Amino acid sequence: MAMKFKSMDTTPDVEKLFDMIFPSLGYTSEYATGDVFDNSADADATEIILTIIEAADSAQIDSLVFADNGKGMDAATLQQACRFAGTTPHAIEDLGKYGMGGTAASFFLAQTKRILTKAVIGALLGAQVNIKGRKNLSFHNIAEFIPINEECENIFYKFLPGGASQESGTVIYLTNIRTERLEVETAALMKNRLLKFLSESFRPLIDAGLKITVQVVKKGKGVKTTDVVTGYDPLYRDHPECLVETGTETIQFKGSSIDFNYSLLRPRECSRIDRERGRRNRGGDESKAMLQDTGAYLIRGRRQIVGASTLSGLWGRDPQLCNARFEIIFTSELDDHFGATAQKNKINLSAELKEALRPLTKKLKKRARLRWQTPAKKNSQKAATVEDREIKKIVDPKNAGSVGVPKRKPTPNPAGGRGPDKGKRAAKKNPGTGTNKPYKKIRTSHVSATSPGAHPYWYDFDNNGEIVIWINDAHPFIREFYTQASDETQTALLRGWLAGSLAEHKFYETDTADHLSSYKNEYANSLTAICVAK
DSSP: OOOOOOOOOOOOOHHHIIIIIGGGGOOOHHHHHHHHHHHHHHTTOSEEEEEEEEOTTSSBEEEEEEEEOSOOOOHHHHHHHTSTTOOOOOOTTOSOOSSOHHHHHHHHHEEEEEEEEEOSSSOOEEEEEEOTTOSSOOTTTSEEEOOOOHHHHHHHHHHSTTGGGOSSEEEEEEEEEOGGGSSOSBHHHHHHHHHHHHHHHTHHHHHTTOEEEEEEEETTTEEEEEEEOOOOOTTOTTOGGGEEEEEEEEEEETTEEEEEEEEEEOHHHHHHHHHHTTSSOTTSOHHHHHHHHOEEEEEETTEEEEEEEOTTTTSOOOGGGTTEEEEEEEOGGGHHHHTOOTTSSOOOOOHHHHHHHHHHHHHHHHHHHHHHSOHHHHHHHHHHHHHHHHHHHHSOGGGTTOOOOOOOOOOOBGGGTBGGGGGGSOOOSOOOOOOOOSSSOEEEEEEOOOSTTOOSEEEEEOTTSOEEEEEETTSHHHIIIIITSOHHHHHHHHHHHHHHHHHHHHHHHSSSHHHHHHHHHHHHHTHHHHOOOO
16 A cells, blocks of 8 residues: 655744845845845846935945846746746846746845846836734745836836936846945945956956946935946956967867967056056055966856956965966856856866866966076076086086186285285284185165066175075065065075075186086085174
8 A cells, every 4th residue: 555645834934044044145235236236237228327326324335226128027937026936938148047046136235135127019018025023934925016107117117227218127126235244345345346357257248239337325315425336357458468378279079169368567667557547546556466366267147256366276366476367268068067056156176077177277387487598597596506507517527526617826925925925924823724705795675576577585696795685575475485485484584595696697707517516516505604693
């Protein structure tokens, strides 16, 4: 006899879903805003206006209004827009996919959502989802169609791009803002954060003709500021003076195309452009900013979803790579391999995809490191290679390290008792070792050089002819491995810097590598006596 099972109700608790589950999805105010914008872009909107309404008696955020001139919605589509995990179909190139972004993002930002929409053929429709101060919430009573009255029409055409002349569009009005979840407290600060985010994330759509406007309105008074979002290309292809090299490659993966576009940059020019565009403060740590911005920029379909990514370990935060950036363009068919989340703000590459992309990133790393090497560095490397080769020729394998210091050629000076007539000079009381010290003094000095490409250390001569080892306290290597290191580690590093500086300088004073080997041997044997300053 077959067993009979009694079904049970497993509907999620609405209050926990909206108050606990939605906030834990990993949204920020920027990414939540981006998800609402995605729906407007998928509705073929050519203009989107975000209005941040400021409270009448403070600078706090009172409400948010998203308006677009897209194709609008019919009653069935409007009902799906009010659901969590709706079933509205999406094409491959659409920005939305999971059917949850609009609702989850809206209720991350607010507790009440009102939608007014009109299709080209159809009347103005309205719906509202409200969880503010309501008891015994369920999926059957949180959403409702609202009757259209004069107030609804006024709100719709007031915010709609094109106003009453527009035949279709959608207005989403969010009230009862969850200010405790926002990263900023005032409308002006939120506007500034969103301008930066939208210029990066929606740059492909902006370049294709989408107009995005962000405005701040004082409640009961009027518009305070209006800004049209301009696209920001992290690869600086719109500024040829910043480019050293740019290129593109395409690979096939699982039947889909992946575009790999890259740029090798001039950091100083990039910093100048960013200051002019207000993206970077004058006097800031430019090398640090360039390092933070290096990496992969992933574009899913028509929107950037991740910026300055290490691409699951395929790239790194290496100062030698700060002049390289690249973008990867893919479609939603590869979401599983890219590990794109529902919020479209994180990725986790599959092992198979990492191996497919590795040759591209490896090749770009090599080009970036070669561009990072200045001619002086290349000459230094060449000198070190010559030295190693010549030392092998000069040093006797049976008596390694026996190379002596070349004797100086005597200069005749009978009056001073020098040179060939040195016999006229009185004998020394303490002859000592007879080693000639090439320089008066060697000392160190600390600086903070923040310009792009600044070295961790270098050497120079002061007005007295003394060698100065300059240590760059602002360099990441110095901060991590010298300033915070033990005394033994600092001494070892300092000795290495001194030896390299002395040998390199003496090499450029001579014509042959033989002298370099000899002087290097002398300096290495006397480093303990030389290294007295820190």
